[in-house]
Amino acid sequence: MALAAEVRAFLIESCSVTGGHIGAGLGVVELSIALHHVFETPQDQVVWDVGHQGYPHKVLTGRADRMDTLRQEDGLSGFLKRAESDYDAFGAGHAATSISAAYGMAVGRDMRGEDFKVVAIIGDGSLGSGLAYEGLNNAGASDSDFIVVLNDNEMSIAPNVGAMHKYLTSVQRNPIYNRVRSAIGDIADNAPGMLHDAGKLLRRWEESVKSFLTPGVLFEELGFRYFGPIDGHDLKQLNETFKAVREMKGPRLIHVITQKGKGFPAGEHVEKWHALPPGHDPTTGKQLKAATGNANYTTVFGKGLVELMAENDRIAVITAAMPSGTGTGGAAKQFPSRFFDVGIAEGHAVTMAAGMATRGVRPVVAIYSTFLQRGYDSIVHDVAIQHLPVTFCMDRAGLVGEDGETHAGLYDIAYMLAIPSMTVTAPRSGTELLGLLRSAMAHEAGPFAIRYPRDNSPDVVSAIAEIPAVPYGTWEVVRSGTEFAILAVGTMVNQSLAAADLLAAEGMNVTVVNCRYLKPYDALTLDAILATHRHVLVVEEGTVVNGFGAYMASVISSREPGVRVTAHGVPDRIVYAAPRARQLALCGLDAAGIADKVRSLHGSEAVAG
Ligand SMILES: Cc1ncc(C[n+]2csc(CCOP(=O)(O)OP(=O)(O)O)c2C)c(N)n1
Numbered sequence: 001m002a003l004a005a006e007v008r009a010f011l012i013e014s015c016s017v018t019g020g021h022i023g024a025g026l027g028v029v030e031l032s033i034a035l036h037h038v039f040e041t042p043q044d045q046v047v048w049d050v051g052h053q054g055y056p057h058k059v060l061t062g063r064a065d066r067m068d069t070l071r072q073e074d075g076l077s078g079f080l081k082r083a084e085s086d087y088d089a090f091g092a093g094h095a096a097t098s099i100s101a102a103y104g105m106a107v108g109r110d111m112r113g114e115d116f117k118v119v120a121i122i123g124d125g126s127l128g129s130g131l132a133y134e135g136l137n138n139a140g141a142s143d144s145d146f147i148v149v150l151n152d153n154e155m156s157i158a159p160n161v162g163a164m165h166k167y168l169t170s171v172q173r174n175p176i177y178n179r180v181r182s183a184i185g186d187i188a189d190n191a192p193g194m195l196h197d198a199g200k201l202l203r204r205w206e207e208s209v210k211s212f213l214t215p216g217v218l219f220e221e222l223g224f225r226y227f228g229p230i231d232g233h234d235l236k237q238l239n240e241t242f243k244a245v246r247e248m249k250g251p252r253l254i255h256v257i258t259q260k261g262k263g264f265p266a267g268e269h270v271e272k273w274h275a276l277p278p279g280h281d282p283t284t285g286k287q288l289k290a291a292t293g294n295a296n297y298t299t300v301f302g303k304g305l306v307e308l309m310a311e312n313d314r315i316a317v318i319t320a321a322m323p324s325g326t327g328t329g330g331a332a333k334q335f336p337s338r339f340f341d342v343g344i345a346e347g348h349a350v351t352m353a354a355g356m357a358t359r360g361v362r363p364v365v366a367i368y369s370t371f372l373q374r375g376y377d378s379i380v381h382d383v384a385i386q387h388l389p390v391t392f393c394m395d396r397a398g399l400v401g402e403d404g405e406t407h408a409g410l411y412d413i414a415y416m417l418a419i420p421s422m423t424v425t426a427p428r429s430g431t432e433l434l435g436l437l438r439s440a441m442a443h444e445a446g447p448f449a450i451r452y453p454r455d456n457s458p459d460v461v462s463a464i465a466e467i468p469a470v471p472y473g474t475w476e477v478v479r480s481g482t483e484f485a486i487l488a489v490g491t492m493v494n495q496s497l498a499a500a501d502l503l504a505a506e507g508m509n510v511t512v513v514n515c516r517y518l519k520p521y522d523a524l525t526l527d528a529i530l531a532t533h534r535h536v537l538v539v540e541e542g543t544v545v546n547g548f549g550a551y552m553a554s555v556i557s558s559r560e561p562g563v564r565v566t567a568h569g570v571p572d573r574i575v576y577a578a579p580r581a582r583q584l585a586l587c588g589l590d591a592a593g594i595a596d597k598v599r600s601l602h603g604s605e606a607v608a609g
Pocket residue numbers: 024050052053093094095122123124125126127151153155156157260320321322344371374
């Protein structure tokens with residue numbers, strides 16, 4: 001227990017400086033110790049889910065002295081990463097991958113005749129995800145030597161939702177069952193003579209009927225031997241159970257009850273302590289330096305959405321386990337009957353929205369760009385092919401800073417542009433975000449996607465009542481120049497304007513266009529640009545492969561083949577954690593980088609010409 005206390009104190013202190021996902025890790029300190037104690041890691045493969053609860057695991061596997069670099073450039077990842085340690089059996093960041101990945105390892109082990117144990121850990125929130133069921137369903141039908149640990153803390157980021165959650169909590173926390181259980185325990189442990197023997201008998205009986213009284217029956221039906229629920233903060237019980245279960249064969253599941261945020265001095269975990277910023281008070285969780293600047297896009301969106309929902313009672317909101325992260329908590333409070341948290345189930349969220357849209361509802365699906373990747377087939381098959389008016393609000397589009405490569409929203413432009421009936425947009429400001437949201441609500445003909453970054457809005461945003469829709473399919477020329485035009489997307493508009501200022505000081509007069517509609521594009525404005533410019537640079541905060549630049553290159557080559565087009569976006573490589581501004585600079589997507597790009601193209605043109 002001394003080790004557990006030491007790890008907790010260390011994490012609370014080090015995270016108060018670096019920031020990070022402190023809540024989940026504090027809940028699994030004993031669990032991490034027991035896993036490493038009983039299993040022969042790293043030979044036995046221990047596969048954590050999501051990875052945000054991996055901090056104690058990092059500390060216990062030789063990385064304590066690097067915890068001060070957590071989530072920083074060239075530092076320790078905030079999640080798990082195979083390249084970081086032999087003990088990180090599988091990379092993580094998105095939820096509900098552990099069972100499938102670990103089962104794959106067990107299958108690989110057996111194919112190659114190797115001998116080691118495989119353990120997947122999954123949270124109760126992630127167990128609500130379809131991927132987790134797919135893994136259980138597949139693994140449970142096998143006779144593989146395979147262990148799942150269910151880390152049940154009743155929390156996703158927000159309090160967990162859904163029928164599975166109700167199922168897990170209803171029986172095991174049933175007061176009658178628990179009273180009977182502890183009475184049996186008392187008799188077995190403390191009663192003298194015959195009563196003691198009777199208590200032992202009762203305990204055996206209790207074991208045999210337990211599966212009817214605990215959530216075990218569901219897992220047993222899925223092909224897993226069920227053990228638990230056990231106290232995830234009782235090291236002795238954890239060690240004993242793991243030791244016994246380790247030696248068995250076949251699929252088995254250990255249900256562990258933990259408390260998220262355990263030991264955090266500010267008291268029991270609440271949603272806001274899921275992740276904390278760098279430089280917070282370790283006793284209260286409060287940020288020491290107050291945040292400055294305008295409201296961020298998430299807040300602007302959340303507020304505007306509530307106002308729009310007040311105007312139009314057909315609007316409903318769907319989030320996949322991220323009410324606060326997506327800014328939809330206000331909608332949940334004000335319009336609970338039109339707010340749906342479906343759990344970590346992005347594909348379901350999208351198809352459910354499609355169903356709602358067939359009944360005249362106007363669903364707004366608020367999911368981070370990176371997590372919406374999970375819903376891609378639903379977007380194509382259920383929404384787009386049927387031209388259903390579902391609005392996708394994709395927060396965290398682009399580079400996301402310290403959350404790093406697993407959470408970067410770099411692919412949504414490419415994946416949304418590829419879909420025929422999809423309107424694809426990106427605002428340059430908070431005001432334009434709300435204008436586009438209004439446009440989306442007016443667009444009945446098919447789906448509408450809006451992408452916005454993890455950043456503050458560059459402007460102060462008024463009430464949505466004062467913000468008009470952004471005329472459908474239009475661009476805005478924000479600076480007029482000659483010869484060289486920058487077609488800029490979203491966040492890149494202001495960076496391009498700043499680049500244009502730098503270039504103007506050198507005597508180059510560059511046009512900058514705000515391409516807020518990526519699809520449909522503004523053909524009138526584009527033709528005007530092509531008639532008066534010789535070179536177009538397309539700048540976007542998304543992968544350069546198959547992005548807006550690639551799209552414009554194909555459009556322009558057929559409209560005006562004499563104009564040179566260059567795509568400038570996030571290069572075709574993984575961009576690792578660093579502050580967002582630094583990531584932008586590394587990708588050449590800040591003002592200096594864009595100006596450099598223009599200079600180099602201009603120079604090469606002069607030479608070529
Ligand atoms: C596909 C996906 N959707 C959403 C998230 C955001 N997210 C990170 S942790 C988390 C909650 C996970 O809850 P649980 O599995 O119970 O783990 P705990 O935090 O309780 O340890 C969510 C929704 C994610 N990482 N991946």
